[in-house]
Amino acid sequence: MDTVASLFAMKHDKLYENAFICKAILRSLPPLVKKYVLQLLYIVLPVTTSSLQDADSDSKNKSAIDRLIELRVFMKVVDRKKETTYLLNPTFQKNLRLHINCGLLPRQPIAAVTFLSLEDLDIYAARQWECFLLHLINSAEAAVTTKSFSCSMMKVVLRIRGILSQRDTEGPRLTKSGFEFLLMDTNAQLWYIIKEYISNSEDRGVDSVDLISFMLELSFLVTGEAYNVNTLDDIQRATLKDLANLGLVKLQQETKDSWFIPTKLATNLSISLSCASPRNEYVMGYIVVATNFKLYAYSASKLHREILSLFARLEYPHPNLIVGFITKDHLDIAFQNGITSDQAIKFLDMQIVLYLQQHAHPRVAERVASVPENVTHQVVGIASKYGLDGTYSFRRRFPIKDDLKHGRRGND
């Protein structure tokens, strides 16, 4: 919800003129709020709060109505009897009715075209996305150079790179934001980059509303179907090229036509706008953590190797298996690097644990504790030694009593 609120912080009324934005906003609301919107969809006269209250608890009703007023979907009308009544925003209402009455013609896919299977599409998307992330953290291992990026995309990359890492004497080093970014959910990372891209677009003179609506329209298309590029205007085509670098669409060109195919990353964009996003089904879990702190990651990707090297010592460079050891030293380095002097690091350890849990291999994911409890306790325990000022606080771990300090024992 914060994503939506920050994206759409301005110009609500202008945004609601676009039908796809209305659809995305409806999908991002909590269920009770959705019900209120649906109920009032065909009602033109204002309704009182008492006729609207269906939930058992008043607080839920009130928070639902407040959320709607905040988004300017509901409008408050005070009538002659001095009662507050509510009305659905007319533009919003009109656009939603279009969706329900099938008044909107969706984009037609091209039928008989040889294109990739869904698995190949997923592999392509994963490869592009990984490459992009490696560029972002300024890793030397990124396979493809940034020559194919457009200049607007490069600006976004440079800006985010500046936030995520900083130059040090030994080379580029990750900041706290860098740590958090790498350990975040893929959808959260995607929205972060897109937000930067959209705010960048204002400087270029492209209307951000059009950009948002085009991206949302892409997210409502069907994965794996090819759509003609000729139906788009120039700005949309330029955006498409940038999105292809991210792995959201695949561009293909034949002699006569060129078309684009949205990948799963694109269609999951609008799902992730809602409050509780589901587990990523397209991110296969690949990590197995053993109780002896050894880590086995069944993956060949360099990005995973970079992420895991943040807090584990990696051994044995196999082609498709990463074996590592979660050591205290590495965790210390992670916590020391990942904090500034005035912030508690209690989120970083939980993020590490969360990352390990969310990417657990399917064989261990079904277990109650997909990461063994002693590992999680140890990570949290090492993190707790770092006090609020960021220094290693010996005293908090070993409180020294007076008689021990002076070497005296009880039975002396």
Added chain:
Amino acid sequence: MTPVSSKQYTDDVSLLVVLIDTNPLFWSSSAVPLSFSKFLSQVISFLNSILLLNQLNQVMVIATGLNSCGYVYDSSSGSTNHRVETLLQKLEEFVVKDEELNKDDSADEIGSSLLSGSLSMALCYIQRVFRSGSLHPQPRILCMHGSQDGPGQYVAIMNSIFSAQRSMVPIDSCVIGSQHSAFLQQASYITGGVYLKPQQLDGLFQYLTTVFATDLHSRSFLQLPKPTGVDFRASCFCHKNTIDMGYICSVCLSIFCKHHKKCSTCGSAFGQPQTSVPTSSQKRKALNLN
């Protein structure tokens, strides 16, 4: 820290199976103030609004005919482009086929549609969804019914109701005809669904979105129409009449209105009242059948 349950999606993803009554005898009678086309347009708008609410919502439509039932539309299979056209086309094909079957059989006097058949088809589809993987939406059944209850289907409908209760699938009912349907009242009561008989059928869409559109998880926070007086009377297995007092087989619990020599369901012999003691051979027979 407990990991996120992998059994289902987030709480508000639903799979809605809609059973539409296409009984021509009912729709052509004067008891219905709404024409079938108007009814269908409201239902289609309702289906579109369900699919609008969440990207992962799925809708399945089954038509309940006079002599047969058929799967008409599945939102997870086709593309979103020609949704309505495919639905209408399949529905038309179904109605034509159903009518052809009608000419072969002798006409049913009561004219009740095959609710038991479509309930079974819905439950089979839902079972398939349950077994498809670890992630699945929460299923529920919405029954848009208008024809009268056919007493001959009592046993089959009760069986479907109990299996729905077992799989925790609520059966909601929206009754369009002029009379209440005792079967659907029992179905909604037993499975924990909502029973509604709208007063004004012109505003059917509003009733549907207010009562039936929310997913199962949020229903616990809402005040939905409560059942007022459900008719729980059973029907006898021999004549299919509703009875208050009757004879029950102690082995398989089948209900009869008159005294019989032998149970027609499990074959156990009835002796004289209060003098019969089940022998071991009868018990074995009953065990084999059960």
